[in-house]
Amino acid sequence: MNISEKPFKNREEVKKEIRICGMWCNICELFGFLFAISGVIAGLFNITLGLDSMSWFLLAVFFGIIGLAPHIHIVAAKHLYGIESENKK
Secondary structure, X not given: OOHHHOOOOOHHHXXXXXXXXXXXXXXXXXXXXXXXXXXXXXXXXXXXOOOOHHHHHHHHHHHHHHOHHHHHHHHHHHHHHHHHHHHHO
């Protein structure tokens, strides 16, 4: 059985999974914002900060898209957590 197909053992495991994914969401968003700001600064002052300004924007878009995966996982975990708590009553 694949690890993604295993059910949650208890509610604390779900909460832990949500916290971990939330941390990764924040990290991806932070990198996305930093890269976007770097692109704006590079484009505004017409300088090269190691990469061209368009490359900084592409990195920001990449991290924004990568950050969607943990968000989707959080939504699914919260949804399953709610269904499970409703079924236990």
